[in-house]
Amino acid sequence: MEQNAAPRQALAAQCDALHKAFQAELNAREEALAKKYEAQISARLQGLKKERAYQAAKLKELGFFQFSQKRQLQEELERLEKCIEDYSGPAHLQQARMENLRRIDKAAAVYRAKLDDYMARRFPYEAMRAQAELEFKNWYRGSQSQVKDTIYDALQKKPGMTREEISTAHPVIRERSQRRIDFLLGEMEEGGEIAVKENGQQPRYYTAGPREPKRPNYPQLDFAYEDPAVAAQPIPQPPKAEEVL
Numbered sequence: 001m002e003q004n005a006a007p008r009q010a011l012a013a014q015c016d017a018l019h020k021a022f023q024a025e026l027n028a029r030e031e032a033l034a035k036k037y038e039a040q041i042s043a044r045l046q047g048l049k050k051e052r053a054y055q056a057a058k059l060k061e062l063g064f065f066q067f068s069q070k071r072q073l074q075e076e077l078e079r080l081e082k083c084i085e086d087y088s089g090p091a092h093l094q095q096a097r098m099e100n101l102r103r104i105d106k107a108a109a110v111y112r113a114k115l116d117d118y119m120a121r122r123f124p125y126e127a128m129r130a131q132a133e134l135e136f137k138n139w140y141r142g143s144q145s146q147v148k149d150t151i152y153d154a155l156q157k158k159p160g161m162t163r164e165e166i167s168t169a170h171p172v173i174r175e176r177s178q179r180r181i182d183f184l185l186g187e188m189e190e191g192g193e194i195a196v197k198e199n200g201q202q203p204r205y206y207t208a209g210p211r212e213p214k215r216p217n218y219p220q221l222d223f224a225y226e227d228p229a230v231a232a233q234p235i236p237q238p239p240k241a242e243e244v245l
Contacts, residue, residue, distance in 0.1 A: 005224045008123045014235065015115040022111055022238035026104045029241045030097070037096050045087045052080040100245055107244040114236040122230040125223050129216075136216035145214045147176055148184055148193075152211045155194060160204040 059073045086092065120127050140146050154169040155161060161169065167181050168174055176184075185205065188194045195208035 007226060008224050011119060011122065011235075015119060018235065018238065019108070019112050019115060023104070023108050025238075025241045026107065026244060029245050030100045030104060033100060033245060034093065034097055038093055041087055041092055045084065048080055048084045048087065052077060052084065055080065103244055107239065111236070111238045118230070118233075118236055122227055123225065124227055125225055132216045136214075140214065142172075142175070144184060147172055147181075148188055149211070149213050151181075151184065151188065152193060152207060155205055155207045159206045160197075160199070162202045162204060164202075166205060 055073055055077050059070060059077065062070050062073070150170045150172045151166060154166060154173070158165075158169070163178070163182060163185065166173065166185070167176075167178055173181060185194065188211075189196055192209040193207070193211045195206050196203045197206065198204075
C-alpha cells in the first residue's frame, strides 16, 4: 500500500514548503516593521524631548506674576515628561510586536488548515477510513455485537458465571432484557464461542472458542488513491504578507 505513495508524499512536501515559506515571509516582514516602528518611536522621543526643552525655556522667561501661564506650561511639561517616560520604555515596541506575532500565528494556522484540507480531499483515504470508523461506532454502540463482545469479555475475566450473574456483569448487558440475553447466549453457544456446564442446579458459562470482534467496513481504496477532480484544482496559495501585517 505504501509503495505507491510517492505522489502523496511529494504533495505533502510541497505543502510543507509553501507553509514554511509563508511563515518565513511573515517573520521577515515583522522584523522590518519592528525596525521601522522602533525608528518612529526614536524620532517621536527626540521630538518630545525638544518640545520639553522649548517649553522649559519658555517657563523660565515668564515673570513672577504670570501665574496662569506658568500653571499651563507646568501642566504641559508634566504631560511631556509622562510621554517621554512611556516612549523611553520597551512597552510600545513590545506591544506592537506581540500583536504582529499573534497575527502571524493566526494567518499561518489558517493557511495550514487550508493545505491540510486540500491534502485530505485530494488523497481521501484517511477521511473515508475515519468516516467508516465513525459509522461503525454509531452502529456498534448498543448493537447485538457489542453485547456479545461484552459478555465474552466478562466471561474471560470471571469464568463460570450464571445467566443471572452475566445479566448484571456490565451496564451494556444490563440494558437488555433477560430474554434477549438468553437468546444471545444461545447464539454464542451454537457458534462455539462459549460453553455451558451444569454445576449444581444452575448452568455455568465459560468461554470456549475465539470471538473475533466486528470491524468497520473500510473503503476499498488504495492508500495512494488521488481524486482527479481535486487534483485538477491548484494548491491553495497563501495571502500576501501585506494583507496580514
